[in-house]
Amino acid sequence: MGQGLFIKVAQVVAEEFQIDLDQVKITATTTGKVPNTSATAASSGTDLNAMAALAAARTIKQRLIAFAAERHHVARDQIAFLPNRVRIGNEEISFADLVKQAYMARVSLSSTGFYKTPKIHWDRAKGEGHPFYYFAYGAACAEVAIDTLTGEYMVERTDILHETGRSLNPAIDIGQIEGGFVQGMGWLTTEELVWDAKGRLRTHAPSTYKIPLASDRPKIFNVALADWSENAEPTIHRSKAVGEPPFMLGISVLHALSDAVASVAGHRICPRLDAPATPERVLMAVERLRRDAAKG
Numbered sequence: 001m002g003q004g005l006f007i008k009v010a011q012v013v014a015e016e017f018q019i020d021l022d023q024v025k026i027t028a029t030t031t032g033k034v035p036n037t038s039a040t041a042a043s044s045g046t047d048l049n050a051m052a053a054l055a056a057a058r059t060i061k062q063r064l065i066a067f068a069a070e071r072h073h074v075a076r077d078q079i080a081f082l083p084n085r086v087r088i089g090n091e092e093i094s095f096a097d098l099v100k101q102a103y104m105a106r107v108s109l110s111s112t113g114f115y116k117t118p119k120i121h122w123d124r125a126k127g128e129g130h131p132f133y134y135f136a137y138g139a140a141c142a143e144v145a146i147d148t149l150t151g152e153y154m155v156e157r158t159d160i161l162h163e164t165g166r167s168l169n170p171a172i173d174i175g176q177i178e179g180g181f182v183q184g185m186g187w188l189t190t191e192e193l194v195w196d197a198k199g200r201l202r203t204h205a206p207s208t209y210k211i212p213l214a215s216d217r218p219k220i221f222n223v224a225l226a227d228w229s230e231n232a233e234p235t236i237h238r239s240k241a242v243g244e245p246p247f248m249l250g251i252s253v254l255h256a257l258s259d260a261v262a263s264v265a266g267h268r269i270c271p272r273l274d275a276p277a278t279p280e281r282v283l284m285a286v287e288r289l290r291r292d293a294a295k296g
């Protein structure tokens with residue numbers, strides 16, 4: 001569950017200081033620490049939080065560099081952060097030792113960072129503007145099999161290629177793509193909304209409508225990240241959000257089901273398969289096409 005936000009922010013900070021990942025501790029956000037934090041809507045969690053963490057880490061890093069340069073009488077450009085150590089002129093000390101020395105010298109070792117997405121503006125009245133910082137692209141192919149006697153179906157195979165910019169964590173991003181696709185598949189195939197005569201939504205929870213299960217996932221599920229991808233905008237390490245964009249790739253399953261239904265009439269008649277394409281609707285579409293094909 002989740003976006004993998006904690007590990008990605010930790011990776012960014014660890015990379016900046018060149019320290020091991022287990023040296024970075026992440027805690028949940030609270031208004032006691034960050035009073036005006038934003039929600040992680042629109043898959044922007046990593047974009048916002050990682051950039052803010054990077055800004056804070058760089059502030060502390062510059063303080064450490066200034067301290068080391070003054071203490072060891074070297075120029076700032078002669079200080080380099082290496083894996084778990086810092087080169088200061090011709091000598092090297094551990095990162096922990098440098099931090100300890102800075103602490104004893106009363107150098108501030110805490111900082112806050114802030115980041116807001118740039119270039120965002122929208123004129124609702126004119127319908128003009130730049131509502132998104134960048135776009136993420138993906139493509140999916142789905143193969144399904146339907147039972148024309150019952151309307152039941154199975155997603156036999158799905159192949160997805162998605163671009164995530166320079167991925168901060170490919171394993172997490174692939175998991176996000178898989179989860180987003182399955183969620184989108186459920187939106188278009190099983191999650192049917194029902195209102196009563198008074199307009200009240202009756203399918204208000206998983207107890208009253210069907211969400212995808214692990215058994216509903218494609219039998220063969222191939223997901224790959226585009227290896228040529230890099231964000232043109234200066235996002236965190238040129239990465240891209242990938243939480244919600246793959247959701248729309250579930251459309252491939254709806255179209256595959258529609259195509260499978262259309263095969264009943266030799267692809268000569270549009271099946272008019274509405275979403276969500278439940279087994280009942282698939283069966284009704286199959287029977288309708290059989291009748292229409294017999295008439296023709």
